[in-house]
Amino acid sequence: MTTKNKKELIVSAIENGTVIDHIPVNAVLKVIKILGIDAHQDEVLIGMNLESKKYGRKGIIKVRNKYFEKSDLNKIALAAPHATLIVIKDYEVAEKIAVQIPNTIEKIVKCINPNCITNNEEMDTKFSVIEKEPLKIQCHYCEKTMTNIRFTE
Amino acid sequence: MANLKGRNLISITDYTKQEYMQILELAAEFEANPRQELLKDKVIASIFFEPSTRTRLSFESAASLLGAKVIGFSNPAATSQSKGESLHDTIKMLSAYSDLIVMRHNKEGAARYAAEVSDVPLINAGDGANQHPTQCMLDLYSILKTQGKLDNLHITLVGDLKYGRTVHSLVQAMCNFNATFHLVSPVELKLPSSVKMHIKRAKLDYYQYTNIKDAVAVSDIIYMTRVQRERFSDPLEYEKVKDSCILDLATLEGCQESMRILHPLPRVNEITTDVDKTQNAYYFQQAKNGVYVRQALMAAILGIK
Numbered sequence A: 001m002t003t004k005n006k007k008e009l010i011v012s013a014i015e016n017g018t019v020i021d022h023i024p025v026n027a028v029l030k031v032i033k034i035l036g037i038d039a040h041q042d043e044v045l046i047g048m049n050l051e052s053k054k055y056g057r058k059g060i061i062k063v064r065n066k067y068f069e070k071s072d073l074n075k076i077a078l079a080a081p082h083a084t085l086i087v088i089k090d091y092e093v094a095e096k097i098a099v100q101i102p103n104t105i106e107k108i109v110k111c112i113n114p115n116c117i118t119n120n121e122e123m124d125t126k127f128s129v130i131e132k133e134p135l136k137i138q139c140h141y142c143e144k145t146m147t148n149i150r151f152t153e
Numbered sequence B: 001m002a003n004l005k006g007r008n009l010i011s012i013t014d015y016t017k018q019e020y021m022q023i024l025e026l027a028a029e030f031e032a033n034p035r036q037e038l039l040k041d042k043v044i045a046s047i048f049f050e051p052s053t054r055t056r057l058s059f060e061s062a063a064s065l066l067g068a069k070v071i072g073f074s075n076p077a078a079t080s081q082s083k084g085e086s087l088h089d090t091i092k093m094l095s096a097y098s099d100l101i102v103m104r105h106n107k108e109g110a111a112r113y114a115a116e117v118s119d120v121p122l123i124n125a126g127d128g129a130n131q132h133p134t135q136c137m138l139d140l141y142s143i144l145k146t147q148g149k150l151d152n153l154h155i156t157l158v159g160d161l162k163y164g165r166t167v168h169s170l171v172q173a174m175c176n177f178n179a180t181f182h183l184v185s186p187v188e189l190k191l192p193s194s195v196k197m198h199i200k201r202a203k204l205d206y207y208q209y210t211n212i213k214d215a216v217a218v219s220d221i222i223y224m225t226r227v228q229r230e231r232f233s234d235p236l237e238y239e240k241v242k243d244s245c246i247l248d249l250a251t252l253e254g255c256q257e258s259m260r261i262l263h264p265l266p267r268v269n270e271i272t273t274d275v276d277k278t279q280n281a282y283y284f285q286q287a288k289n290g291v292y293v294r295q296a297l298m299a300a301i302l303g304i305k
């Protein structure tokens, strides 16, 4: 099988749904969690350590019969900043979307400040993105800025 | 004029320059005539999850002068939080009983969260190491009162500039007024770069010193803070630098006549007591100004002024 055919197979193996490509291998499970794919009832195919010209090794997720909201997709930009979303309809690529880091981040990230109210009360977190490259975010509550992102469990 | 009715005050950046000015003008009215029973039918909840007698008394005194009823607690052990009630539930309950909440909390961000939960406006009286905006407003009021203006002043900040919350807020606020900053601290306690960013963004100048003597002559305001031994990893280092940030009578020599010394209090030994009787000492009056500023805030937020 040629490389081209192999690639096509990876992308188009589902009739309808979404393919999330170019995920760093160590972020695949995170992406699944962020998008709630673990609760999806239909078929989900996960590929790890696939060859990628750009990134060496990559992960890929294919979710059958599922389309995502753009705001949901941007959440994964924190874990997989170079991910591409491919919308599949009738085995054809209907749309390709590059994820973008959102201006605000809710719930999925944890504040690094142990004395922050968000780490001491049952509540959702909220951050504003100050810089996108390299990523720098500020806690809406304690106002601390941080560059390393920790996801909520 | 901006309408502050129903607004929260959580962080010094919540208000515009015009809104600060409005509060400061109102504070001057209350200073001239402090006893005005404008809030006679109002209930103010004063809730202190960590003790801070000085701040609490200032707020409660301001509320009493305005004729308001004050409810709340000052002893964290007496609160239902110590029995495991969430901040959310405590605030929900209190906002049902009051027209305005004044809150001090030991966790950073608690004030912003409480304001989101509350049905009535909330004034942050300090949330951990984060913000203490009314202290900043009383500092601004003291500067305005002693210098007759806020614009184009030389502001000297002395001591622990790294951890000093009041210093960070004051720098941020004074960036609105074309200040020149003189930063005096031991090397280990320099102003963090995140705070210097505000100065750079406002395109203003700052100068750094390790000895207070070098900054006295140029200053319009000297804002003193305490250098704590615990902040030093090496106790020998503390011994070496501890006197470089102390203001005594000899150090004051050559200062401008109009220069005033501020301090958020309590003082330990960073200002020697012989300075107290000079015309430059203003720190005790400064604390008193807190009452007028807090009166102004409460009246404006409750829409009475």
Ligand SMILES: [Zn+2]
Residues within 6 Å of the ligand: A111, A112, A113, A116, A117, A118, A139, A140, A141, A142, A143, A144, B109
């Ligand atoms: Zn936080």
